Amino acid sequence: MTYCIGMRLNQGLVFMSDTRTSAGVDNFAVAKKMFTWNVPGERAITIMTAGNLATTQSLISLLEERSKSPEDRNPSILAADTMFQIARLVGATLKEVIADSAPSGQTASDKFGASVIVGGQIHGGQPAIFMIYPAGNFIEVTEDTPFFQIGETKYGKPILIRAYDPAMSFEDAVKLLLVSFDSTVKSNLSVGMPFDLQIYESGSLDSSRVSRIEEDDPVYHAISSGWGAALRDAFTKLPSYRV
Amino acid sequence: MTYCIGMRLNQGLVFMSDTRTSAGVDNFAVAKKMFTWNVPGERAITIMTAGNLATTQSLISLLEERSKSPEDRNPSILAADTMFQIARLVGATLKEVIADSAPSGQTASDKFGASVIVGGQIHGGQPAIFMIYPAGNFIEVTEDTPFFQIGETKYGKPILIRAYDPAMSFEDAVKLLLVSFDSTVKSNLSVGMPFDLQIYESGSLDSSRVSRIEEDDPVYHAISSGWGAALRDAFTKLPSYRV
Numbered sequence: 001m002t003y004c005i006g007m008r009l010n011q012g013l014v015f016m017s018d019t020r021t022s023a024g025v026d027n028f029a030v031a032k033k034m035f036t037w038n039v040p041g042e043r044a045i046t047i048m049t050a051g052n053l054a055t056t057q058s059l060i061s062l063l064e065e066r067s068k069s070p071e072d073r074n075p076s077i078l079a080a081d082t083m084f085q086i087a088r089l090v091g092a093t094l095k096e097v098i099a100d101s102a103p104s105g106q107t108a109s110d111k112f113g114a115s116v117i118v119g120g121q122i123h124g125g126q127p128a129i130f131m132i133y134p135a136g137n138f139i140e141v142t143e144d145t146p147f148f149q150i151g152e153t154k155y156g157k158p159i160l161i162r163a164y165d166p167a168m169s170f171e172d173a174v175k176l177l178l179v180s181f182d183s184t185v186k187s188n189l190s191v192g193m194p195f196d197l198q199i200y201e202s203g204s205l206d207s208s209r210v211s212r213i214e215e216d217d218p219v220y221h222a223i224s225s226g227w228g229a230a231l232r233d234a235f236t237k238l239p240s241y242r243v
Numbered sequence: 244m245t246y247c248i249g250m251r252l253n254q255g256l257v258f259m260s261d262t263r264t265s266a267g268v269d270n271f272a273v274a275k276k277m278f279t280w281n282v283p284g285e286r287a288i289t290i291m292t293a294g295n296l297a298t299t300q301s302l303i304s305l306l307e308e309r310s311k312s313p314e315d316r317n318p319s320i321l322a323a324d325t326m327f328q329i330a331r332l333v334g335a336t337l338k339e340v341i342a343d344s345a346p347s348g349q350t351a352s353d354k355f356g357a358s359v360i361v362g363g364q365i366h367g368g369q370p371a372i373f374m375i376y377p378a379g380n381f382i383e384v385t386e387d388t389p390f391f392q393i394g395e396t397k398y399g400k401p402i403l404i405r406a407y408d409p410a411m412s413f414e415d416a417v418k419l420l421l422v423s424f425d426s427t428v429k430s431n432l433s434v435g436m437p438f439d440l441q442i443y444e445s446g447s448l449d450s451s452r453v454s455r456i457e458e459d460d461p462v463y464h465a466i467s468s469g470w471g472a473a474l475r476d477a478f479t480k481l482p483s484y485r486v
Binding site: 154155157158159161162163170171172174175176178179183186187197199209211213219220222223226227228230231232233234235237238239240241242243 | 397398400401402404405406413414415417418419421422426429430440442452454456462463465466469470471473474475476477478480481482483484485486
């Protein structure tokens with residue numbers, strides 16, 4: 001499993017992904033699930049992936065390869081004019097990768113499925129985030145649905161719904177994502193640390209604010225243990241249901 | 244979907260279930276999912292069901308019918324000597340119901356599947372809770388796993404993990420269950436109010452403390468809105484992650 005969130009704020013975009021991949025509990029490894037393409041001043045693109053690792057690695061490799069060979073530059077995520085075109089391109093590439101795997105004896109093609117979050121900004125456009133399905137189609141964040149989750153989405157969703165505010169600062173947004181990730185790693189073994197984080201400030205066209213939150217990060221530990229205590233504290237203050 | 248929790252405390256057992264059944268979002272109804280058999284002073288049995296409604300209704304009807312006709316009383320949940328025997332009986336009956344449905348043209352027999360929580364106490368034994376799988380086998384609560392959830396279990400699990408304490412009062416336990424249910428109904432349309440509640444005090448052999456929590460219940464509303472505010476409040480008090 002996997003857990004990734006892409007969130008749009010008034011200030012910009014925030015992305016966080018876990019790094020655990022597993023083919024059963026007896027076979028797990030650390031793998032990056034967040035990838036960036038950046039032409040400073042022109043475009044900043046971030047992709048996060050969930051699902052079959054062979055599929056997502058092929059997807060990223062194809063996108064990468066096509067962005068490097070100039071003769072194959074069109075279509076490329078370095079050539080597309082808008083974020084919408086990039087989402088279409090990623091969707092088409094994802095569909096192509098899944099179709100390549102499917103006919104080779106395996107009938108259940110969704111075994112090779114993957115979901116992808118694509119976000120970023122291109123000069124002249126607004127920051128945007130898309131969620132791309134295995135079929136290659138996609139949806140975009142709106143004011144009503146200001147964030148997308150892929151992978152193990154359920155455990156960490158209630159706090160996102162309750163505490164999200166589009167006007168929140170990047171600091172608060174990262175704190176919110178860490179609480180959501182913390183609830184998830186505590187409930188599902190197949191989501192694991194370290195976490196990859198990227199903060200994208202609207203209009204900066206610079207995706208270099210990337211960091212990795214390791215298991216021994218003191219602030220994450222303070223948030224994790226503090227959240228448990230804060231929940232219990234909040235709980236005791238609620239009215240009792242007389243029985 | 245469905246959401247049911249059976250929880251063991253030092254003081255006794257607490258059961259809560261939602262009442263929404265749905266065959267798609269355009270076809271939903273209220274259905275009771277909590278059933279009790281009580282011979283005061285001798286036995287108090289509570290069963291909660293999740294899964295295919297045809298299967299769970301058949302299961303309950305069979306158990307009910309067999310407990311009523313004296314010649315068929317053995318095996319019956321009114322005749323079994325221990326909670327373990329009752330769990331075996333319910334498991335065997337569930338397997339029988341699913342097997343009855345399966346051969347009639349449908350190959351995916353798990354379409355008819357259901358999960359069941361059985362709890363209660365029989366004179367001379369301890370209170371116990373079992374979770375029964377569609378295959379008819381089952382597990383029992385232990386000190387390490389003091390509660391079982393069936394149905395849509397994920398949204399409401401993090402708070403259960405954080406706030407559960409075997410020494411908590413019935414009032415606090417019901418409050419905890421309401422918070423867990425509240426997170427779930429806010430995230431999954433197929434879980435809905437009203438909720439059925441039963442409190443069983445250890446040794447009482449009396450399962451009459453049953454109530455239904457309706458949508459307009461003022462305490463539930465206070466807990467629901469208070470929990471949102473308490474979460475946001477707890478969230479602001481956490482340390483910030485400097486980015």
